[in-house]
Amino acid sequence: MAGPGVYLEMVLWRRHDFFGTPIEVKGCHDHMAQQLALRGAQLILLTQQPQSDPFLVDYIEDIRTATNNELIHAEQVDLSSLHSIRVFATKWVDNAPPRRLDMVVLCANTMTPRFGRADLTQDNIESNWGINYLANFHLLGILSPALRAQPPDRDVRIIMGTCSSYIGGEIHALKDTRSPLPPGKQYGSSKLALMTFAQAYQKHLDAYQRPDKQANNARVVLVDPGLTRTPGMRRWLSMGSLWGLLLFLITWPIWWLTLKSPEMGAQSFLYAAMEADLGRGAGGKFIKECRERGFLKKEIRDEHVAKTLWELSDKQIEALEKEGAVRRAREEKDGKGDEEKGASEDLKEKGESQAPKSNGAKLLVAPAGTRTTAQADQYTKGSLSRDQLSPSPFTQFHTWFTHARDSGVSLPESVCFSTASLPSGKVSSRYVYLKELDEKGFVIYSNWEHSRKAADVKSNPYASLAFWWKDVERQVRVEGRVERLSDKESQVYYDLRARGSRIGAWASRQSQVLEEDAGGREILEGWVREVEERFEGKEKIPVPAFWGGLRVVPEMVEFWQGRESRLHDRFRYLRDEKEGHEWKIERLSP
Secondary structure, three states: OOOOOOOOEEEEEOOOOOOOOOOOOOOHHHHHHHHHHHOOOEEEEEEOOOOOOHHHHHHHHHHHHHHOOOOEEEEEOOOOOHHHHHHHHHHHHOOOOOOOOOEEEEOOOOOOOOOOOOOEOOOOOEHHHHHHHHHHHHHHHHHHHHHHOOOOOOOEEEEEEOOHHHHHOOOOOOOOOOOOOOOOOHHHHHHHHHHHHHHHHHHHHHHOOOOOOOOOOEEEEEEEOOOEOOHHHHHHHHOOOHHHHHHHHHOHHHHHHHOEOHHHHHHHHHHHHHOHHHHOOOOOEEEEOOEEEOOOOHHHHOHHHHHHHHHHHHHHHHHHHHHHHHHHHHHHHHHHHHHHHHHHHHHHHOOOOOOOOOOOOOOOOOOOOOOOOOOOOOOOOOOOOHHHOOOOHHHHHHHHHHHHHHOOOOOOOEEEEEEEOOOOOOEEEEEEEOOEEOOOOEEEEEEOOOOHHHHHHHHOOEEEEEEEEHHHOEEEEEEEEEEEOOHHHHHHHHOOOOHHHHHHHHHOOOOOOOOHHHOOHHHHHHHHHHHHHHOOOOOOOOOOOOEEEEEEEEEEEEEEEOOHHHOOEEEEEEEEHHHOOEEEEEEEOO
């Protein structure tokens, strides 16, 4: 596994803000990342820093240069925010076909030193509990469908970093509070909670019955790198004080002799990632000094303790996410109010009225956002010629989509889906997500009984798609006939969705009027509660008969590249019925 040339996609949690420095790059996890990159692995590093952070940019470039591997990327995820974790994980899971995921390495850490001040996460919970344990519980809970959906021939591993501090931890009497861990034992107890969860999560994976009837191929491995000369160890030995740091520097030769180097500490992680024997048999093994070890705390394998911990974690996350959603909505509302107030004051200062004038003056003048000129921006980022096009529009679309995604286009899968009702001919449009592209066409998923688009396609089985990728100045238009996917095909994608999204598909009567006088939002939430009660305790939820995939089978696909002076490059693919459904390519006038 992970040998030269082997494709491996990995989520690597960076050490989380031990010193407040821009990014820690001296731990054993850094050495592990470099060693895997040298073996050809594709790495996705999840960092607290934004991707534009200059320290992070330099770090990524350094790894790419040192390993001659360009498949190293970073994505921002803040472990102190449950919302940030959900945004990333849901985006990963909500993808069809499933993204390849061979390994998840959880090596995040934070620790309150003896004389340090306890920190709180963005959700106002104690940081050892929130970052060392609850963040990992939340991430893996959402990623579970993606891990279980990996093909049976893959060896999928979830590696969790821990340490010997777990021996002094206590999790028997956890309370549903902002700081549930026992005082003075927060760090060790958070590690004990993580290890207990790891065993329960392995059972959760093993209990899943795959549609292909194959055995579970995802295994959890716990790793203790041992006592290592890392920034985290330095912080623990110095006890978070300047006097402690001074004492640490004075006694440095002792620590240099007795503690392992980061490179040596990384060996247990690399063993967990690449040892073939760990890809066979039962999961949930504990590795220390590159050898399998037993647990020194019986709570780790106690099913009652694990169940209590899981239920407490679920309850806390649900409450904290609801609280966070209310807080974000309030902040957004307050922000919009301030913006509207500021805009109103600006208009008044300029003597301009907010209300439309009665003399027929225009309410909007394009281009928006400028009062000095009526000239729109020019398109200068590319050109398109016939020899650049693939014979197949599907291959050409895949090439353009990949380029848009890699160029930083936000949500390149967003597409305007337009339908028309017959006999009226009235057109309606809405934005949806493209979920699949195959040799037959473009696939989206939605409600096909209650919605406006459902009524349209029942009367008129034709539709169009329009993609707009501003950052690369490109458009793609698709026109064709629509066809429903089978329930079996739809179930495959449906199983990948977050549980809340699956419940929502059952609950919503899409586009049905919710009378505010009769309760409005409360009616919808009542429907959701009914469905949750119906499927309570059930992991497998069947796809609703009225919900599923719709494929647009193209008869025409147009590729549009913006050019200066509105003299755009346009090429259209048309099915040539005379040539056995081959594609004919034509250049169109802009």
